[in-house]
Amino acid sequence: MSAGEADIDEEIEAGKRRSDLVHERLRASPGKRWLLLDGSRYVLTGLFSALVFTVCVAIGLAGYIPVADPATATTLVAAIVGGTLPFITIVLAINQLVLSQELGWPGDLEDRYEGMVAFRRAVEGLTGTPVSPAAPANFLQLLVDTVVERAEGLTVAAKRMDDPEQAAVVRSFVTAVTTEGALVSESLEDANFGTFDALSAVLGRFNGAHLYAVRQLRADYADEFPAETLETLDRLVELLQQLAVARQTFKTLYMQHELAHLSKLLLAVGFPTLLGGGIFMTSYPVVVSAVGNPTLLVLVVSAVLTFVFLPFVVLLVYTFRIASIASRTADFGPFVPRVEFEEMGAGSEE
Numbered sequence: 001m002s003a004g005e006a007d008i009d010e011e012i013e014a015g016k017r018r019s020d021l022v023h024e025r026l027r028a029s030p031g032k033r034w035l036l037l038d039g040s041r042y043v044l045t046g047l048f049s050a051l052v053f054t055v056c057v058a059i060g061l062a063g064y065i066p067v068a069d070p071a072t073a074t075t076l077v078a079a080i081v082g083g084t085l086p087f088i089t090i091v092l093a094i095n096q097l098v099l100s101q102e103l104g105w106p107g108d109l110e111d112r113y114e115g116m117v118a119f120r121r122a123v124e125g126l127t128g129t130p131v132s133p134a135a136p137a138n139f140l141q142l143l144v145d146t147v148v149e150r151a152e153g154l155t156v157a158a159k160r161m162d163d164p165e166q167a168a169v170v171r172s173f174v175t176a177v178t179t180e181g182a183l184v185s186e187s188l189e190d191a192n193f194g195t196f197d198a199l200s201a202v203l204g205r206f207n208g209a210h211l212y213a214v215r216q217l218r219a220d221y222a223d224e225f226p227a228e229t230l231e232t233l234d235r236l237v238e239l240l241q242q243l244a245v246a247r248q249t250f251k252t253l254y255m256q257h258e259l260a261h262l263s264k265l266l267l268a269v270g271f272p273t274l275l276g277g278g279i280f281m282t283s284y285p286v287v288v289s290a291v292g293n294p295t296l297l298v299l300v301v302s303a304v305l306t307f308v309f310l311p312f313v314v315l316l317v318y319t320f321r322i323a324s325i326a327s328r329t330a331d332f333g334p335f336v337p338r339v340e341f342e343e344m345g346a347g348s349e350e
Helices: 003-021 030-038 041-061 070-084 087-102 106-127 136-152 154-159 164-189 196-202 208-220 227-291 294-308 310-328 341-349
Strands: none
Touching (some): 030 310, 087 227, 136 164, 136 227, 164 196, 164 208
């Protein structure tokens, strides 16, 4: 092998260490995270509805909506009301999806229950806890605290290593885990009893990158570490695996709850929308003759348009969060699609 090829291999290996062992997760702005995940869906529905109302008022005052013509205004409202009818199909599809996960025969339900019990017992054995917490936030807190505690134990092993670069890699891994653990703990402290608050705290954190990093340390520095440290690494692998399973479990529970809640909201909002839209279409000619003020008519039409558009807004804000959760938990287990050290290696060869 030539000196140039050796330099390329060394550079690729350095890139792998930076990407695998010191993983930098993607950081979203607080505003974007609040919009997609943490923000109250009711508040967002109100904000989006206010935006729709403001746009409708602006267009109406500009003269693009002939509010004095009952035929034009009622035709516009009728088109939007007609668009809400497919929401009945959406609600039925959502309920069918939720029920397909909830219903089952006794044997299937028993297997599912035994699987959950076995999972809790495995976590209790790894964390040294007689009975693991029932609340999702406390359960995740137990796992995260144990992972951080085990990772901090590697600091002693790093001090005993002869190679300063290898010791720096281990310390960087410990720092990454403890820093991420502090962020998760801070979020879990404010979490209420429920699944989404706990799930939100670990979205994008403690993913497969840490699991891969521990396995890489175990394989690369097996000769450098004593038996006690190797056992700690094996425990870390098991803990991170259980943490990944817990995150997916709480995601499943949350999705079922959220979809069921969304179907109820669509029904609760859709029926008044159809009724209100129908009343408006039949009574608006009388309203035009009784009011006569164009500005007031613009406000009336804008309010009705906002009201009949409400089911679309509800579906929008809830779909935002469901899709965001699905995308942020796609890298399940040991696979880390966001690591791009292969591209760094290709760039070095060029």
